[in-house]
Amino acid sequence: MTRVFNFSAGPAVLPESVLQTAAAEMLDWHGSGMSVMEMSHRGKEFIAIHAKAEALLRSLLAIPANYKVLFMQGGAIGENAIVPMNMLRGKASADYVNTGEWSKKSIKEAKKYGGVKVAASAESSGFNHVPKQDTWQLDPDAAYVHICSNETIGGVEYHWTPETGSVPLVADMSSNILSRPIDVSKYGLIYGGAQKNIGPAGLTIVIVRDDLIGHALPITPSAFDYKTQADNDSMFNTPPTYAIYIAGLVFEWIQAQGGLVAIEAHNRAKAALLYDFLDASRFYSSPVAREDRSLMNVPFKLKNEALDDAFLKGAQARGMLQLKGHRSVGGMRASIYNAMPIAGVQALVGYMKEFEAQHA
Amino acid sequence: MTRVFNFSAGPAVLPESVLQTAAAEMLDWHGSGMSVMEMSHRGKEFIAIHAKAEALLRSLLAIPANYKVLFMQGGAIGENAIVPMNMLRGKASADYVNTGEWSKKSIKEAKKYGGVKVAASAESSGFNHVPKQDTWQLDPDAAYVHICSNETIGGVEYHWTPETGSVPLVADMSSNILSRPIDVSKYGLIYGGAQKNIGPAGLTIVIVRDDLIGHALPITPSAFDYKTQADNDSMFNTPPTYAIYIAGLVFEWIQAQGGLVAIEAHNRAKAALLYDFLDASRFYSSPVAREDRSLMNVPFKLKNEALDDAFLKGAQARGMLQLKGHRSVGGMRASIYNAMPIAGVQALVGYMKEFEAQHA
Numbered sequence: 001m002t003r004v005f006n007f008s009a010g011p012a013v014l015p016e017s018v019l020q021t022a023a024a025e026m027l028d029w030h031g032s033g034m035s036v037m038e039m040s041h042r043g044k045e046f047i048a049i050h051a052k053a054e055a056l057l058r059s060l061l062a063i064p065a066n067y068k069v070l071f072m073q074g075g076a077i078g079e080n081a082i083v084p085m086n087m088l089r090g091k092a093s094a095d096y097v098n099t100g101e102w103s104k105k106s107i108k109e110a111k112k113y114g115g116v117k118v119a120a121s122a123e124s125s126g127f128n129h130v131p132k133q134d135t136w137q138l139d140p141d142a143a144y145v146h147i148c149s150n151e152t153i154g155g156v157e158y159h160w161t162p163e164t165g166s167v168p169l170v171a172d173m174s175s176n177i178l179s180r181p182i183d184v185s186k187y188g189l190i191y192g193g194a195q196k197n198i199g200p201a202g203l204t205i206v207i208v209r210d211d212l213i214g215h216a217l218p219i220t221p222s223a224f225d226y227k228t229q230a231d232n233d234s235m236f237n238t239p240p241t242y243a244i245y246i247a248g249l250v251f252e253w254i255q256a257q258g259g260l261v262a263i264e265a266h267n268r269a270k271a272a273l274l275y276d277f278l279d280a281s282r283f284y285s286s287p288v289a290r291e292d293r294s295l296m297n298v299p300f301k302l303k304n305e306a307l308d309d310a311f312l313k314g315a316q317a318r319g320m321l322q323l324k325g326h327r328s329v330g331g332m333r334a335s336i337y338n339a340m341p342i343a344g345v346q347a348l349v350g351y352m353k354e355f356e357a358q359h360a
Numbered sequence: 361m362t363r364v365f366n367f368s369a370g371p372a373v374l375p376e377s378v379l380q381t382a383a384a385e386m387l388d389w390h391g392s393g394m395s396v397m398e399m400s401h402r403g404k405e406f407i408a409i410h411a412k413a414e415a416l417l418r419s420l421l422a423i424p425a426n427y428k429v430l431f432m433q434g435g436a437i438g439e440n441a442i443v444p445m446n447m448l449r450g451k452a453s454a455d456y457v458n459t460g461e462w463s464k465k466s467i468k469e470a471k472k473y474g475g476v477k478v479a480a481s482a483e484s485s486g487f488n489h490v491p492k493q494d495t496w497q498l499d500p501d502a503a504y505v506h507i508c509s510n511e512t513i514g515g516v517e518y519h520w521t522p523e524t525g526s527v528p529l530v531a532d533m534s535s536n537i538l539s540r541p542i543d544v545s546k547y548g549l550i551y552g553g554a555q556k557n558i559g560p561a562g563l564t565i566v567i568v569r570d571d572l573i574g575h576a577l578p579i580t581p582s583a584f585d586y587k588t589q590a591d592n593d594s595m596f597n598t599p600p601t602y603a604i605y606i607a608g609l610v611f612e613w614i615q616a617q618g619g620l621v622a623i624e625a626h627n628r629a630k631a632a633l634l635y636d637f638l639d640a641s642r643f644y645s646s647p648v649a650r651e652d653r654s655l656m657n658v659p660f661k662l663k664n665e666a667l668d669d670a671f672l673k674g675a676q677a678r679g680m681l682q683l684k685g686h687r688s689v690g691g692m693r694a695s696i697y698n699a700m701p702i703a704g705v706q707a708l709v710g711y712m713k714e715f716e717a718q719h720a
Contacts, residue, residue: 319393
């Protein structure tokens with residue numbers, strides 16, 4: 001068996017030790033005689049798995065006691081609707097900051113449920129940066145301020161936390177959650193699909209402050225009402241049990257790496273390796289403003305686009321997969337989530353040098 | 361490793377060979393160097409897994425070409441809202457037949473989106489049967505007629521297909537889908553959570569006739585709009601990829617058993633073993649009318665409820681788990697889905713005899 005270096009933007013590489021544990025426990029979890037996949041979500045075995053996953057996530061992110069952690073379904077695109085359904089709370093509109101494709105999706109979806117004001121947008125400059133907060137037009141009566149903390153496609157990341165006063169800050173953190181420590185108390189709600197830094201697709205994490213729960217619009221499906229799920233420990237409907245189990249194993253792995261402080265150092269080292277190389281190169285380039293570059297998703301371009309296919313083919317032959325940029329922006333993209341070892345980035349930079357030497 | 365006999369109502373027992381394959385392929389699917397969990401849903405490997413799962417499901421159920429198969433999220437409780445959102449199609453109301461706890465949940469949820477008329481109900485007789493169709497009050501202008509084809513809690517199953525003329529028949533088949541052949545063309549829409557006969561929790565199957573797609577209410581989240589998902593091969597948002605992979609393995613297993621004709625024979629043999637024993641007993645009893653008894657979920661009672669705890673304890677000691685009935689009905693329940701081997705039912709009946717001999 002040869003494992004590849006998988007630079008997919010999501011679903012994405014998982015820690016090999018997590019997969020080994022999952023394989024070993026597949027037919028018989030801890031002597032239960034059952035796969036986790038087969039367990040009743042009401043049974044004591046799964047309730048313990050679920051509680052442990054939540055406790056680990058709370059510990060890793062230092063989530064305050066007045067926040068609920070919900071394990072839901074529907075992904076970030078589902079949440080783009082579920083957030084306004086739950087969070088409008090009788091207000092006429094919400095503020096959205098537009099930093100790229102994922103912000104745009106959130107904005108489009110939110111318009112189904114109430115007013116949307118775009119407080120700031122980087123669209124006119126091709127989404128190559130995060131607008132500085134002093135340019136934001138915030139509405140003090142907004143239901144919430146929505147940001148996408150890391151644009152998976154554009155590779156633009158907030159390296160600071162917006163100040164929104166008494167208006168709750170809502171963040172789609174799908175692609176940078178658990179990549180570094182954050183101050184959860186600065187947010188009203190954090191959400192994310194699991195399939196980047198957490199586990200399998202099909203699990204959505206929602207972290208929401210208690211006082212914001214319980215105000216869902218009447219048309220909110222019960223399965224997606226934060227109060228219904230909070231009151232039932234995320235088991236109002238059958239949760240995605242196996243995905244929660246894998247998420248718990250990933251949380252354990254993060255803890256074993258030294259928690260988010262150590263993970264951040266590792267992520268910074270990986271990203272620096274790649275960005276420093278890009279900045280020193282005249283053959284490749286990064287389209288993103290330096291101070292807003294994502295530590296997780298690194299888009300880059302070959303100056304000569306005609307070489308894109310040859311670049312990808314050579315990468316594939318060397319076991320480096322999923323380096324093609326999103327079709328909406330073209331070029332290349334290396335997603336280097338928590339579970340990507342530094343050896344993967346070293347191999348990529350090595351190949352980029354070799355390819356440049358052959359084609360420059 | 362000792363595998364138990366797991367009588368859970370869902371998530372539920374899976375074929376051991378499926379789990380063995382999943383364990384063997386966990387770190388490296390077919391030489392790809394990746395776990396299925398790590399694969400981009402846009403990559404050729406996962407697209408092949410997804411297409412194969414759909415093709416197998418179409419073949420097993422003989423799904424006509426004018427039906428779409430959607431792999432969604434949110435479970436049957438999510439669908440309880442998503443169905444009326446998509447299926448009201450400008451009509452004022454829908455008809456619902458009330459055969460138990462799951463019907464009641466569907467009815468309650470549907471009222472958020474339009475009128476609900478209860479065409480028939482077995483509530484006054486404790487949900488011990490399916491009301492005969494000649495007692496149904498059907499509205500010819502209804503958007504659809506909704507049934508729950510198998511009540512997981514009450515153990516009541518339709519062994520016939522309602523005739524609803526030009527009004528589409530909608531069935532929640534969560535707990536008996538793939539247990540026997542059905543005529544899909546008699547239905548407008550079939551849905552079900554995967555966690556009984558299909559695979560892991562977190563995957564929802566929707567089979568819907570083409571002409572019923574494209575009429576969603578404006579408040580429908582895009583991720584749950586049948587048209588959006590149909591137009592994008594269920595990949596408008598990231599689908600629950602690993603659950604789809606496991607479902608595909610289960611579909612292959614069903615095919616290898618001889619398809620649904622063979623599966624039905626096996627299921628009838630298992631159910632007969634248990635019901636025949638219950639009917640011959642004065643110590644145990646079945647609360648359900650004979651002609652409407654579920655082949656999948658077999659509730660039963662000990663005449664002396666004071667022995668319930670001792671019965672469950674003895675079963676547990678013999679490796680027979682999750683036999684406690686749902687809290688809303690009490691007593692016992694043996695869920696004997698496709699993947700429950702006949703040896704499990706034989707062991708259960710053997711234990712029931714032994715327990716009766718000790719306590720009668």
